[in-house]
Amino acid sequence: MVTNTVLPPAPPPTAKAGGAHIDIRGVSHWFEVSGGVLQVLDGVDLQVRPGEFVALLGPSGCGKSTLLRLVAGLEPATTGAITQNGEAITRPDPSRIVVFQDPTLYPWRSVWDNVALGLQARGVLKEQRARVDEALRLVGLTEFAKAFPHHLSGGMAQRVALARALVNDPQLLVLDEPLGKLDSLTRIAMQSELVNLWQRAGFSALLVTHDVEEALFLANRVIVLSDRPARIAAELVVDLPYPRHRGDPKLAELRHEALKHLGLDATW
Ligand SMILES: Nc1ncnc2c1ncn2[C@@H]1O[C@H](COP(=O)(O)OP(=O)(O)OP(=O)(O)O)[C@@H](O)[C@H]1O
Ligand SMILES: [Mg+2]
Known part of the structure; x- marks a missing residue:
């Protein structure tokens, strides 16, 4: 429809x-390196x-x-x-957030929980839960918040990695x-x-x-x-x-x- x-x-x-x-x-x-240095x-x-x-x-x-x-x-x-x-x-x-070629998501955590990692590590997740929702919205994955990484395509997984970066509001x-x-x-x-x-x-x-x-x-x-x-x-x-x-x-x-x-x- x-x-x-x-x-x-x-x-x-x-x-x-x-x-x-x-x-x-x-x-x-x-x-x-073995045998010397590499410039x-x-x-x-x-x-x-x-x-x-x-x-x-x-x-x-x-x-x-x-x-x-x-x-x-x-x-x-x-x-x-x-x-x-x-x-x-x-x-x-x-x-400063780095995003690599491989999204390296935690397979046992949902999409939402993967994106929340940075805020959780800094102990601010409780007050800033809305930022996770906002980051997922920005990358168009709101509907997949509860999904697990093995259910995602490569592009979706990389979008999760981007959301995980954006949630920190990087400079x-x-x-x-x-x-x-x-x-x-x-x-x-x-x-x-x-x-x-x-x-x-x-x-x-x-x-x-x-x-x-x-x-x-x-x-x-x-x-x-x-x-x-x-x-x-x-x-x-x-x-x-x-x-x-x-x-x-x-x-x-x-x-x-x-x-x-x-x-x-x-x-x-
Ligand atoms: N920790 C390290 N110890 C020793 N040598 C390293 C280390 N990290 C990178 N190198 C070497 O430094 C050089 C540059 O590596 P780097 O990963 O920066 O290249 P790159 O331009 O990103 O290559 P690619 O396009 O293939 O990703 C390579 O010869 C690599 O083997
Ligand atoms: Mg490289």
């Missing part, structure tokens, strides 16, 4: 912390302005995830500095190939959803993707990294309004440019 339900207008974003200003200055990073990042300078969406593209193994881990505060950079709103990032913080969403495991149609739909969520919630976003079109569809700026150790090889400003149209000739032009910087002759 087709219903013509008129949804109430979305409430205005309330008490949003606003997007973080991230400043990465002269960051180089080495790992200790992974080489003098990376990058800013994410409040509310900006920045995408990182680069060859496999060049150091993208490492850079995200440093920004998330999961480990300290060997040299250089990373700040959030002027303060050094020294540890993980709920104002920065750190996205490490969050749509990488989805089929191409779901992926395209989720890209549009991600733009909607970002525009409504106002967080800053730092996304790693291997998909040039995805980077150009989502981001204000696309940063192309070199082979390991990663340096910034190019910066493409995507000066197009949202929502973007995938057939936009400007996007095709930027795609060629990005592929060229990735060392691929874009003749296709």
Whole structure:
């Protein structure tokens, strides 16, 4: 049955912390590996302005995830500095949430309980239960609040992971190939959803993707990294309004440019 339900207008974003200003200055990073050290990042300078969406593209193994881990505060950079709103990032913080390729939901917890995790961990769930409902509404999963992860499709599970991030009202969403495991149609739909969520919630976003079109569809700026150790090889400003149209000739032009910087002759 087709219903013509008129949804109430979305409430205005309330008490949003606003997007973080991230400043990465002269960051180089080495790992200790058997037989020596491996340099992974080489003098990376990058800013994410409040509310900006920045995408990182680069060859496999060049150091993208490492850079995200440093920004998330999961480990300290060997040299250089990373700040959030002027303060050094020294540890993980709920104002910066990471979403990985694998949604890693707890199978024994319902969708609602998975989304509630962050609030529960901080001991504020009792007062803030409505935030869980709101996050589920934002990702369109209200009707699945009581479902368990094994009943969800890959796209739905990743939406739960996004809701679990959004419930914390992050200032920065750190996205490490969050749509990488989805089929191409779901992926395209989720890209549009991600733009909607970002525009409504106002967080800053730092996304790693291997998909040039995805980077150009989502981001204000696309940063192309070199082979390991990663340096910034190019910066493409995507000066197009949202929502973007995938057939936009400007996007095709930027795609060629990005592929060229990735060392691929874009003749296709
Ligand atoms: N904890 C670690 N100890 C030692 N080496 C590591 C560690 N983490 C990552 N590396 C190495 O650092 C390099 C960069 O890894 P990273 O995961 O940042 O790459 P990436 O650009 O995200 O790659 P991909 O596109 O395949 O996800 C790789 O050679 C990897 O083996
Ligand atoms: Mg990676």
